[in-house]
Amino acid sequence: MNNTLAIARREFRAYFNSPVAYFVITVFLVMVGILFFVPFFAQDRASMRDFFALVPFLLIFFGPAITMRLIAEERRSGTLEMLLTMPVRDTDVIVGKFIAALGLFLVALLLTLPYAFTVSTFGELDWGPVMGGYLGLLLLGAATLAIGLFASSQTENQIVAFVVALIITMFFTMVDRFAAFMPAVAVPFVEFLSISTHFENAARGVVDSRDVLYFLSLTALALFLSFRALEARRWR
Template sequence: MHNILTIAKKELRSYFLSSIAYVVFAMFLLLAGYFFTVILLYTQEASLKGAAYNIVITLLFLIPLLTMKAFAEERRQGTLELLMTKPVTDFEVVMGKFFAATTMYLIMLLTTVVYVFILIKYGNPDMGPIYSAYIGLILVGLAFISLGVFASTLTENQIVAAVIGFALILLLWVLSWASSQFTGNMAEIISYLSLSGHYDNFVKGVIDLKDVVYYLSFIIFWLFVTVKSIEVRRWK
């Protein structure tokens, strides 16, 4: 645990040493603010529903930018060798990097709470769906991060890592579209595996254990694959 925190702290600091964090933050605020304002003016409704749907779309693009350097940069600089020959395990390194990206994301998400205050001040929003939408956003975001960190283990090039991460996230997001081509169990499995289908309930105000379990197992699965990916790359 001590090592995970040490690595997470260092990673978090290095986010702010490069300009990526600032740019991602600024673009997220710009897009989220735009969606919130436009949708609010259009619907005249004190809810986060529309914004929550669209914020997820910006995350599809932005989260791979937060995770791309996790391992790609270490490999390019050769520091992975430096890090992995210290008394740490592969698991600790992966978790450290995952927590750092998670912290960045949560800080980013926290800034959108301003919108909730605006809604409360000028309207009378139903708080239930707002809470559940945040839980959904957190789970979806962490799922994206776990996949993005994995993509970062595949290459030394940050841009390539971001592109792969984005493609994987998008593919799993729209996987449910393919389910119409199948029937029976296969169709159900495919639509269950899709990232997007489990998000709707949260926005509608329903917290279904099934969805929570789906996201948690998605995150654990990809973190596990990430640990294995580093292990395999070292064997080569």
């Protein structure tokens, strides 16, 4: 546990030692600001609903951008060898890095709170659904970042890690859009797989235990596969 946190702390600091964190957070906030507030002023409703509909799509890009470095860069530079010949478990490395990425995402998410306050000045904002929506985003973010970590564990090339994570995340986010083209039997399955379907409730502020379970399972699965990828170095 101590080691997990030590790795998480180092990784979190590394984000802010380089331009990555500042760049990702700034671009994220600017894009959310523009894409949310431009239509917002055109309509007459004090609601965060559109904000919660928007962020999952931005995360398709920003999730992989946060995670692409995590393991790929350690493989490329050889520091993975230094790290994994210290008394550190492979799980410490995976979980520690995941926590760091989630921490960075949380910072970005907290920095969007002023948007909610801005909205609340234009009318009566119902904070219940907003809280639910943020909890949903945190869960969705965890799953996305875990997928990104998995992609990063597969390669020593950050760009490859980024693209692979992007494709997987895009698949899970958009797969329900293709439901109309699929045979009827496949529809429930596709809807079950889709991140969007599970996030819909949260976007409306309803936290359903089935959705929570879905996001947590997806996160756990991706983390487990990352762990296996790290472990595989020993037998190759």
